[in-house]
Amino acid sequence: MTAKIIDGKAFAARLRERIAEEVARVKAAGVTPGLAVVLVGEDPASAVYVRNKGRQTVEVGMESVEHRLPADTPEADLLELIGRLNTDPAVHGILCQLPVPAHIDAAKVLEAIDVAKDVDGFHVSNVGMLYTGQKALVPCTPLGCLLMLRDQLGSLSGMEAVVIGRSNIVGKPMAQLLLGDSATVTVAHSRTRDLGAVVRRADIVVAAVGRPEMVPGDWIKPGATVIDVGINRVPGEAGKSRLVGDCHFESCAEVAGAITPVPGGVGPMTIACLLANTLTACCRANGLAEPEGLAV
Numbered sequence: 001m002t003a004k005i006i007d008g009k010a011f012a013a014r015l016r017e018r019i020a021e022e023v024a025r026v027k028a029a030g031v032t033p034g035l036a037v038v039l040v041g042e043d044p045a046s047a048v049y050v051r052n053k054g055r056q057t058v059e060v061g062m063e064s065v066e067h068r069l070p071a072d073t074p075e076a077d078l079l080e081l082i083g084r085l086n087t088d089p090a091v092h093g094i095l096c097q098l099p100v101p102a103h104i105d106a107a108k109v110l111e112a113i114d115v116a117k118d119v120d121g122f123h124v125s126n127v128g129m130l131y132t133g134q135k136a137l138v139p140c141t142p143l144g145c146l147l148m149l150r151d152q153l154g155s156l157s158g159m160e161a162v163v164i165g166r167s168n169i170v171g172k173p174m175a176q177l178l179l180g181d182s183a184t185v186t187v188a189h190s191r192t193r194d195l196g197a198v199v200r201r202a203d204i205v206v207a208a209v210g211r212p213e214m215v216p217g218d219w220i221k222p223g224a225t226v227i228d229v230g231i232n233r234v235p236g237e238a239g240k241s242r243l244v245g246d247c248h249f250e251s252c253a254e255v256a257g258a259i260t261p262v263p264g265g266v267g268p269m270t271i272a273c274l275l276a277n278t279l280t281a282c283c284r285a286n287g288l289a290e291p292e293g294l295a296v
Helices: 009-029 044-059 075-086 108-110 124-131 140-153 173-182 195-198 250-252 269-285
Strands: 034-040 063-069 093-096 162-163 184-188 206-207 226-227 232-235 241-244
Touching: 009 044, 009 269, 034 044, 034 075, 034 269, 044 063, 044 269, 063 226, 063 232, 075 093, 075 226, 093 206, 093 269, 108 124, 124 173, 140 206, 140 226, 140 269, 173 184, 173 206, 184 206, 195 226, 226 250
Parallel strands: 034 063, 034 093, 162 184, 162 206, 206 226
Antiparallel strands: 232 241
């Protein structure tokens, strides 16, 4: 069997097209969704990511606001800025790019963001609402995984899913999203006994453990759908590095029914789902109809 490749880049492009259509609808009602991104310091990877977020925000018709602060910005000043953004009616989503400098308490910053504008889905109140089955803004990467799974499989009801990884950013919210779609979910991790036997039961495997090529093909049930969240840089040819996932792609693709590649799988979905969350937050704040299938 040769797995179908789930093209995350193409899926994200289609999702952004749909978001742009919905943004036009919302703007016709007199509201322009606005996303504010805060970057503290000069981390090169974060700077590139913020730039891409801003570009894609504008491309779908939203307002993009960037606040770039020096690395020595006092925590109190950052919290004061977030407070102003919380009360700004033109801002519907707030994202503080992580990591922040060591002298700033990241947890305190995330908790300072208005839960209704928390488009990263990290606020403890959004986490609690997700876990109790209420309307929540959910982390972008798990949301992207769920949208791709629904597109690939249709209903997930009754399917057995294994999530490898238990982080607050991916593993735990991914499990809750799958439960919300009536899958039977096991959360496994690097210390799970006989992890291979656990994974072999799964119709759906979401690998988010952060270990390069940890999952071999003989762990995959024939025909299963594999979503590889891992992005790991390893040595390549001629002294250059290359990106690999948490799954050994070649061996897993020989067995799976469908699989996401790395790069080009889950990664492109993250910013697209950030835009989807901003649109959702805008609609909820203004009593407008939410687009179907873009939120939980």
